[in-house]
Amino acid sequence: MTALTTDTPSTTPHSPAELREKKDRRRAIALLSPGLLWMTLFMVLPMAMVIYVSFWTQTTFSVNSTLTTASWERFLSSATYLGAIWTTLRIWLIVLIATIVVGYPVALFIGLFVRNKTLQTALLVACVIPFWTSFLIRVIAWRPMLGTEGAINMILMKLGIISEPLTFLLFSEFSVLVGMTQIYCVFMVGPITFMLGRIDISVIEAARDLGASFGTIFRRIILPLSLPGVMVGSIFVSVMVLGEFATAASLSGRKTNLLGNIIVSQVGSLKWAFAAVAGVVLTIIITAVIALALRLVDLRKEM
Amino acid sequence: MLTLNQVSRRYGGATALDGVDFVVPENTYMALLGASGAGKTTLLRLIAGFEEPDQGTISLNGARIDGQPSHLRDIGFVFQNFALFPHLSVAENVAFGLRHRAHAPLTNETEIKDRTEAALELVGLTGFGHRGVSAISGGQRQRVALARTLVCEPRIVLLDEPLGALDANLRSRMCDELKAIRERLGVSFLHVTGSETEALTMGDQVAVLANGRIMQSDAPDMLFSHPGNAEAARHLNAWNIFDAGLCSHDLGQGPIAVRFDQIDVSDPGAAPTERPSLHATYLTGEFNGPTALSFFRAADGTLLQVVDHLSQPRLPDLVEGQGYDLHFAADALRQFHGAA
Missing domain, CATH: 3.40.50.300 (P-loop containing nucleotide triphosphate hydrolases)
Structure with missing residues (x-):
């Protein structure tokens, strides 16, 4: 038998565990600090500034830092601005539902029915191809599609389905909805595809083996397992649609005023305090929507 | 059914x-x-x-x-x-x-x-x-x-x-x-x-x-x-399968099988003449607890295994690289006809 000694002379006052913990903490701080600095400089400070400016006094041609709630009072008592909140929420909700309705089947196909990883990636890349051109061009490209002399009207007239051009297609809320759904759909498809792709195919086979029809399997297994993807997609789409102004500006013919459009026009006429109020209201709405989405699905548990 | x-x-x-x-x-x-x-x-x-x-x-x-x-x-x-x-x-x-x-x-x-x-x-x-x-x-x-x-x-x-x-x-x-x-x-x-x-x-x-x-x-x-x-x-992982032509007795052609536990080992030339035998080189042994497995290589390269139960040891002391005679009872072998 050989006796082993496990005593090694201890030279440092700290245990290895303590040292390791210290090192880990230092590393965490080092990794966090660039992000924290960035967020402070470009988000927290500007946000605070916007809130501050929203209480400034606005006269027709200038703004000064005397604090007042006048801008807030005017905003909250004006039918136009409250209407803009309502329009923003309505369009957000319709676009959100439309992207889910259009995007989910696409994601279902790519994520579940295409089991070849290469083909899956190729199809996802294909979804992103429209993004190779600039945002504004993508929006404006809808004009020759939807206009009175546009492609859709021409085809419908040629086919004899309509006798005169449909005028609601362009420069209406409809065209804004179509444009936004097309632009933001891919942000819904991506996360849902990702979640669906993670479903073990044998889980679906097990459900089949237990006697469930495809409809039941979709309702009881596939849909619940993909819900976190729907939530992440919804958060993406919501954040982008709620802050939108360009699609509405170029496709609505100035008939649809979102909060984003109000901010743009107020800034354009140098009404800083008023733009700030609209900005704060918009931020509150977005925060509330995200909080609600996170309440519905516990992402930390699901991802 | x-x-x-x-x-x-x-x-x-x-x-x-x-x-x-x-x-x-x-x-x-x-x-x-x-x-x-x-x-x-x-x-x-x-x-x-x-x-x-x-x-x-x-x-x-x-x-x-x-x-x-x-x-x-x-x-x-x-x-x-x-x-x-x-x-x-x-x-x-x-x-x-x-x-x-x-x-x-x-x-x-x-x-x-x-x-x-x-x-x-x-x-x-x-x-x-x-x-x-x-x-x-x-x-x-x-x-x-x-x-x-x-x-x-x-x-x-x-x-x-x-x-x-x-x-x-x-x-x-x-x-x-x-x-x-x-x-x-x-x-x-x-x-x-x-x-x-x-x-x-x-x-x-x-x-x-x-x-x-x-x-x-x-x-x-x-x-x-x-x-x-x-x-x-x-597939049973208990049978040596080798060509009948390797054996001392005329056992015909084609593959035959003998179970790991039905093969005995003797020094060259010491195998009982009434039992079929074949010459093979001892490669190495593997100790598995209650049993020990010995590996041999036959003349045509076939790997042969012999299992020994520790409670009833029947193998001589084996030296790696040396030739031995492996022998077995004539009724212990299984002969297969047709494709291997």
Whole structure:
């Protein structure tokens, strides 16, 4: 038998565990600090500034830092601005539902029915191809599609389905909805595809083996397992649609005023305090929507 | 009774199953032994209906089931990775089939609850119903998968390497339990495995699947002592298969087989003349606890193994690299005719 000694002379006052913990903490701080600095400089400070400016006094041609709630009072008592909140929420909700309705089947196909990883990636890349051109061009490209002399009207007239051009297609809320759904759909498809792709195919086979029809399997297994993807997609789409102004500006013919459009026009006429109020209201709405989405699905548990 | 008649399945150019004829009788624990890649899982998937055969028919109790949608076949399938529904609790997993099957689903919640609890009791998981499936151990997941299948009272239960994901200890315990559960239910189990010990322990009958065909289907002791062909013998991992021409006596042509434990070793020239013998070089030994395995290389390069039980040692002291005579009783050998 050989006796082993496990005593090694201890030279440092700290245990290895303590040292390791210290090192880990230092590393965490080092990794966090660039992000924290960035967020402070470009988000927290500007946000605070916007809130501050929203209480400034606005006269027709200038703004000064005397604090007042006048801008807030005017905003909250004006039918136009409250209407803009309502329009923003309505369009957000319709676009959100439309992207889910259009995007989910696409994601279902790519994520579940295409089991070849290469083909899956190729199809996802294909979804992103429209993004190779600039945002504004993508929006404006809808004009020759939807206009009175546009492609859709021409085809419908040629086919004899309509006798005169449909005028609601362009420069209406409809065209804004179509444009936004097309632009933001891919942000819904991506996360849902990702979640669906993670479903073990044998889980679906097990459900089949237990006697469930495809409809039941979709309702009881596939849909619940993909819900976190729907939530992440919804958060993406919501954040982008709620802050939108360009699609509405170029496709609505100035008939649809979102909060984003109000901010743009107020800034354009140098009404800083008023733009700030609209900005704060918009931020509150977005925060509330995200909080609600996170309440519905516990992402930390699901991802 | 499950009957497969000339069932074939090809994937592109590769043939997984090539005219399988196979019968699983009523109330039987059938073990299906095959190397990995032999087409065992394919066979189960064809029976369950996840895939369809290219040729041949599958019938259950005389009625054809191939071509039927898998969710209407009433066949239980226990997956190797268990395939539990990750978002449902243990009880919800077990109740899934009762509640959501297309044919005759149960709507009475009390009945669902009673049957779920009975199934959990059967597999020894009473009181685990409310747990999440990620909060239980591998062995418990295996039991949930089994309960989930059994609660639907399928006409036959297919188990795809059900013990593969468990550690050795748990495996031997589950072996006994699976057998006991099956006997209590009186339904046929078709258990697929790559381990000959598992197959011989579990099966009332053992079938060997190789080269896309069933090589032999027999009672375990019959199969072990009288393999019908070289392929079956090879899968038992207890038979040396070598060419008859290597031996001192004229044993004819073609492959013959002698069990690891029926070969004796002598110094060159010292082998009893009435016993067939062959010359081989000792390579190395492997100590396994109650047994010791010695490896020899025959003149034509065939690897031969001799097992020695520590309680009855019969081998001389062996030196690596030296030649020895291996000999065996003439009635210990199995001779195969036809292809190896």
